[in-house]
Amino acid sequence: MSNVALAEKLAVIVGDRFVLQRDGDLLVYNSDGLPGYRRKPRLAVFPGSREETVAVVRALADAGAAFVPRGAGTGLSGGALADDVVLLGLHRLKRVMSIDQENLRAVVEPGVVNLVLNKTIAPLGLLYAPDPSSEAACTIGGNLAENAGGPHCLKYGVTLNHILAITALLPNGEIMSLGNPEGEIDGYDLRGAFIGSEGCFGVALDATVRLTKKPVAVRTMLADFTSVDSAAHVTSAIIASGIIPAALEFMDEATIKVVESSVYAAGYPSDAAAVLLIEVDGNEAGVSADRDAIEKICLDGGARAVKVARTEAERGRLWQGRKKAFGAMGRMAPHLVVQDAVIPRTKLAPVLRRIAEIAAANRVTVCNVFHAGDGNLHPNIPYNADDPDESERVHRSMGEIMHACVDAGGSITGEHGVGLDKIGYIDLIFSAESLRAMCRLREVFDPDHRSNPGKVVPIHACQEWRATPAGRKSPASELVAVSAESQGV
Amino acid sequence: MTIPLASAISPAADAVREVILEAFGGTIPLRVSGRGHWIDAGRPVPAKKILSLAPHSGVVDYVPGDLTITVRGGTTLREIEQIVGHERQWFPLDPYGSDDGTIGATVATGSFGPLAHGFGRARDLVLGLEFVTGDGRVVRGGGRVVKNVAGFDLVRLITGSWGTIGIVTEVTIRLYSLPPHPLTLALKVPDAPSALAQRIKSLLSAPINPLAVELLDAEVAGLVGLPCRPAILVELGGNEAAVNSQKDVIAALGGASEVFPEVWRRLRVLDDLAAGPATYPHPEPNIVLRISSLPGRVADIWNMVKKVLEPLPSARVHSSVGLGIVRCILPPSSGFETVHTLVESCPGATVVCERMPRELWPLISPSVVADKISQGIKRTFDPQGILNPCILGS
Numbered sequence: 001m002s003n004v005a006l007a008e009k010l011a012v013i014v015g016d017r018f019v020l021q022r023d024g025d026l027l028v029y030n031s032d033g034l035p036g037y038r039r040k041p042r043l044a045v046f047p048g049s050r051e052e053t054v055a056v057v058r059a060l061a062d063a064g065a066a067f068v069p070r071g072a073g074t075g076l077s078g079g080a081l082a083d084d085v086v087l088l089g090l091h092r093l094k095r096v097m098s099i100d101q102e103n104l105r106a107v108v109e110p111g112v113v114n115l116v117l118n119k120t121i122a123p124l125g126l127l128y129a130p131d132p133s134s135e136a137a138c139t140i141g142g143n144l145a146e147n148a149g150g151p152h153c154l155k156y157g158v159t160l161n162h163i164l165a166i167t168a169l170l171p172n173g174e175i176m177s178l179g180n181p182e183g184e185i186d187g188y189d190l191r192g193a194f195i196g197s198e199g200c201f202g203v204a205l206d207a208t209v210r211l212t213k214k215p216v217a218v219r220t221m222l223a224d225f226t227s228v229d230s231a232a233h234v235t236s237a238i239i240a241s242g243i244i245p246a247a248l249e250f251m252d253e254a255t256i257k258v259v260e261s262s263v264y265a266a267g268y269p270s271d272a273a274a275v276l277l278i279e280v281d282g283n284e285a286g287v288s289a290d291r292d293a294i295e296k297i298c299l300d301g302g303a304r305a306v307k308v309a310r311t312e313a314e315r316g317r318l319w320q321g322r323k324k325a326f327g328a329m330g331r332m333a334p335h336l337v338v339q340d341a342v343i344p345r346t347k348l349a350p351v352l353r354r355i356a357e358i359a360a361a362n363r364v365t366v367c368n369v370f371h372a373g374d375g376n377l378h379p380n381i382p383y384n385a386d387d388p389d390e391s392e393r394v395h396r397s398m399g400e401i402m403h404a405c406v407d408a409g410g411s412i413t414g415e416h417g418v419g420l421d422k423i424g425y426i427d428l429i430f431s432a433e434s435l436r437a438m439c440r441l442r443e444v445f446d447p448d449h450r451s452n453p454g455k456v457v458p459i460h461a462c463q464e465w466r467a468t469p470a471g472r473k474s475p476a477s478e479l480v481a482v483s484a485e486s487q488g489v
Numbered sequence: 490m491t492i493p494l495a496s497a498i499s500p501a502a503d504a505v506r507e508v509i510l511e512a513f514g515g516t517i518p519l520r521v522s523g524r525g526h527w528i529d530a531g532r533p534v535p536a537k538k539i540l541s542l543a544p545h546s547g548v549v550d551y552v553p554g555d556l557t558i559t560v561r562g563g564t565t566l567r568e569i570e571q572i573v574g575h576e577r578q579w580f581p582l583d584p585y586g587s588d589d590g591t592i593g594a595t596v597a598t599g600s601f602g603p604l605a606h607g608f609g610r611a612r613d614l615v616l617g618l619e620f621v622t623g624d625g626r627v628v629r630g631g632g633r634v635v636k637n638v639a640g641f642d643l644v645r646l647i648t649g650s651w652g653t654i655g656i657v658t659e660v661t662i663r664l665y666s667l668p669p670h671p672l673t674l675a676l677k678v679p680d681a682p683s684a685l686a687q688r689i690k691s692l693l694s695a696p697i698n699p700l701a702v703e704l705l706d707a708e709v710a711g712l713v714g715l716p717c718r719p720a721i722l723v724e725l726g727g728n729e730a731a732v733n734s735q736k737d738v739i740a741a742l743g744g745a746s747e748v749f750p751e752v753w754r755r756l757r758v759l760d761d762l763a764a765g766p767a768t769y770p771h772p773e774p775n776i777v778l779r780i781s782s783l784p785g786r787v788a789d790i791w792n793m794v795k796k797v798l799e800p801l802p803s804a805r806v807h808s809s810v811g812l813g814i815v816r817c818i819l820p821p822s823s824g825f826e827t828v829h830t831l832v833e834s835c836p837g838a839t840v841v842c843e844r845m846p847r848e849l850w851p852l853i854s855p856s857v858v859a860d861k862i863s864q865g866i867k868r869t870f871d872p873q874g875i876l877n878p879c880i881l882g883s
C-alpha cells in the first residue's frame with residue numbers, strides 16, 4: 001500500500017491531525033534519547049485511545065505494514081527509531097485507569113509518564129518503585145518494553161518485579177491478557193517474556209503495576225573519595241556487608257565537574273576523584289543504624305567525609321545532580337555515547353581501572369555515572385561525531401570497554417536495552433543457538449517481524465531453526481562473527 | 490583466559506542433550522525429574538522414560554561478594570543452603586516440601602513459599618539459566634549479574650514452565666545476606682470470622698516490612714508446635730534496631746508473642762505429613778490446592794474455605810495473606826466433590842492444583858497453556874512433544 005493510501009486509512013481512525021508524513025513534521029521523530037542515530041519513519045500515527053490503537057494496529061496488519069511502538073522516545077539504545085516503517089506513538093494513551101490502595105495495584109495506560117504516576121499516588125503514601133533517571137519524561141509503556149531500572153531498583157527490583165499483568169495487542173491485531181493482577185501465573189510466564197521485549201512482541205495497551213508503601217524514614221548520604229579505587233572497594237564492601245541500600249550511585253571526577261558547572265550543581269566536592277550517593281530507607285531506628293554502619297565502612301575504606309542530607313531540600317539537591325548528569329553531559333559535546341554494561345560487583349575496581357586505561361590510550365573522556373550497587377556501569381563518552389578521527393577513537397573505546405565488561409563475567413546492557421545500538425555486541429554473551437531461540441520466541445508473537453523490525457537480535461542470528469534435532473557440534477563453531485563496526489555502531 | 494560464557498555448554502547439558510536426541514529420534518516421551526520428589530505431584534505424564542537431573546549437581550561459580558551463585562540443575566536446595574550459609578548468606582526461596590528438592594525442579598515448577606512476601610517468587614530470583622530444548626538445543630538466557638536486559642527474556646519463559654519447553658541444566662540465582670537479627674512473632678486471630686479482615690488489613694498496612702506473613706488455621710498451628718488455635722506468623726529481619734522497632738509496631742496491634750523460628754521449617758513440610766489415616770506402606774500424597782486472589786479478598790476466601798472444609802477435620806489451611814494466597818492441604822480421600830466445591834466457592838479467584846491424585850487432574854485442572862501463544866511456544870521448543878507431555882493439561 002502506498003504511503004498516501006496508508007496515511008489516509010489511518011487518518012480515518014485517528015483524525016488528520018494525528019497522522020504525520022511531511023519530512024519537516026517527522027523531524028523530531030527521527031531520533032530518540034540517544035544522540036548519534038537518525039532514522040526517518042515512513043509516517044507517524046498517534047492514536048488517542050485504546051480503541052483507536054487497536055484499529056490502527058489492525059489496519060497496519062491488513063496492509064502488512066511494519067511499525068515501531070514509541071513512548072516518550074527517551075530510550076538510550078535507539079529502540080524507538082523507525083527506519084522507513086510506521087512510527088506508532090502511544091503518548092496520548094495517558095489515563096491512570098484505576099488505583100487500588102488496599103491491594104497496592106494500579107492499572108495504567110502505556111503513555112502515562114512515570115513521574116506523573118508517582119505524583120498521582122504520592123498523596124496516598126504510595127510509590128511506583130522503578131525510577132529511571134528519565135522519570136520526568138519516560139512512559140510506563142517504554143519502561144515495560146525496556147524493563148527499565150533506576151537508582152532505587154537496587155533494593156526494590158526492576159520493572160519486571162513491579163508489573164503483574166499486561167493487556168497486549170499482538171502485531172496481528174489480537175488482544176491478549178498476559179499475567180494476572182493477583183500475581184499468580186499458572187502456565188508460561190508470558191508476562192515475563194513480554195517485559196523487556198523492546199516493542200518486538202507487540203504493543204502494551206495497559207499494565208497492572210504493583211505499588212509500594214512509602215518508607216517512613218530515609219537517609220541520604222554523600223561519601224567523597226580521593227581515589228576511584230577506594231570508592232569502588234567501598235561499594236563492594238557495603239554490598240558484602242548485607243545492608244541493602246535503597247540506592248548506591250557512583251559519580252567520578254569528570255561527571256562531578258560537568259554537573260557542578262551546570263545549572264544542576266548539587267554541591268558535590270569538585271576536587272573529589274569520586275563520590276558515592278547512598279540512600280537507606282525503612283523505619284527511623286533502622287535507618288539510623290544503617291547510616292552509622294555505612295559511614296564507618298566509607299571512612300574505613302578511605303572516604304574523606306560522609307555528608308548526610310539534613311532536610312528534604314538537601315536530599316533533593318543531592319539527587320538532582322545525579323538524575324540530571326546525563327543531561328549535563330549532553331552540553332559538553334554535540335554527541336554522547338552511552339554505555340550500560342553490567343559487571344559482577346566484586347569486579348568494580350579492576351574494571352574501572354581498565355576503563356581508565358582504555359580512555360587514556362584512545363584519548364577520549366569517559367564520564368562514569370552509574371548504579372554501582374547493581375554493578376550497572378554507565379561509562380559515557382561525550383564527543384563530536386563530525387570529527388571522523390574522534391569518532392573512530394570513541395567507537396574503538398566503546399568496543400574495548402564492552403569486551404572488558406564481558407570478560408569480567410558481565411552483560412552488555414543492564415537497563416537501556418539492546419535496540420540498535422548494542423545489536424553488534426549481543427553475540428559476545430549469547431551463542432548462535434541462544435540467539436536463534438530468542439528469535440523463535442519473538443516469531444511466536446510476531447511471525448513476520450513487523451513490530452519493531454531489526455532490533456535486539458541481529459537478522460543473521462534468525463536463520464531457520466529447523467524442526468530437526470540440533471547437531472552434536474558445538475554451536476560456537478557456527479557463530480558468525482559480526483564486528484560492532486559492520487553494524488554501524 | 491576463561492572460556493566465554495556465550496559458547497560454553499555445561500557437562501550436564503551435554504549429557505541431557507544425548508538423552509534428548511535419542512528420545513527425539515524415536516519420539517520417546519520423557520518424564521523430567523530432579524530428585525524425584527515431585528513425581529508424586531500426581532500430574533499425569535504418559536512418559537516412557539525418566540530423565541533425571543540428579544547426577545548433575547554442584548557449584549559452577551560462587552563469589553560470595555557478588556551475592557550470586559551458579560549451580561547445576563540437580564543441586565538440592567539443602568546443598569545450596571549449606572554452601573552459602575558458610576558465608577552467612579541465603580537463597581530466600583522456601584518452597585513447600587523438603588530441602589532435598591533440586592534447584593532445577595524448583596525453577597521449572599516456579600515453586601515458592603511464605604518468603605515470597607518479602608523476596609518475590611522464583612521468577613524474581615533467577616538471574617540466568619541454561620536449558621536443553623525438546624530437540625536437543627542448548628540455550629542460555631540471562632546471565633550471572635544481578636541486572637540484565639540483554640536479549641529476550643528466556644529466563645522468565647522457562648521459570649514455571651514445568652519442564653515442558655526446556656530442561657534446566659544450570660541456574661544462576663540471586664542471594665541475600667542472612668538477616669543479622671531474625672525474629673518471628675505469632676499474633677492472635679480474633680474468633681469472629683468478620684474480624685479477620687480487619688486484623689489482616691491493620692497488619693498489612695502497618696509501617697513494617699516483614700519477610701513473611703502467614704495465617705494458620707488451628708490444625709496447622711498445632712502441627713507446627715503452636716497452641717491449637719488460629720494464628721498469624723510474622724517473620725522480621727534486618728538490623729536489631731529496625732527489627733525491634735517493627736516488633737513494637739506489631740505489639741501495639743495486640744496479641745503478639747515471640748516464637749521459635751523452627752515453625753517456618755515445620756510449615757514447609759506439612760504437605761508431606763499424612764492428612765487423615767495414612768495407608769501403609771505407600772501413603773497417598775495429600776491433595777494441595779492454592780487459591781489466589783487479591784490480598785483484600787483473603788479473609789472472605791478464608792472464611793468460605795473453612796466453611797466448605799468443616800466436615801473434614803484433618804484438612805489444613807494456611808494463607809500468605811500479603812500474596813493473596815489461601816492454601817489447602819486435604820486428605821487424599823477427599824475426592825472430587827470437595828475439591829470441586831472448593832473451586833466453585835471462590836469465584837474470580839485462580840485455583841492452582843499443586844498435588845492431586847492422578848484421576849482428579851483431568852476433572853479439575855484444565856490446560857493452562859491452551860492459548861495460541863503458549864501453544865506456539867511449546868511447538869517451537871519441543872516440536873515432537875517429548876518433554877513432560879500433558880503435565881500442564883492436555
Ligand SMILES: Cc1cc2nc3c(=O)[nH]c(=O)nc-3n(C[C@H](O)[C@H](O)[C@H](O)COP(=O)(O)OP(=O)(O)OC[C@H]3O[C@@H](n4cnc5c(N)ncnc54)[C@H](O)[C@@H]3O)c2cc1C
Pocket residue numbers: 032033068069070071072073074075076079080090110131132133134137138139140141142143144145146147148149150151198199200202203204205326327415416452
Ligand atoms: C537522561 C536519561 C536518563 C535515563 N535514565 C535511565 C535509568 O536510570 N534507567 C533506565 O532503565 N533507563 C534510563 N533511561 C532510558 C529510557 O528513559 C528508558 O529506557 C525508558 O524506559 C524509555 O521510555 P520511553 O517512554 O521514552 O520509551 P521509548 O524510548 O519511546 O521506547 C523505548 C522502547 O520501548 C518500546 N515501546 C514504547 N512504548 C511501548 C508500548 N506501549 N508497547 C510496546 N513497546 C513500547 C519502543 O518500541 C522502544 O523499543 C534514561 C534516558 C535518559 C534520556
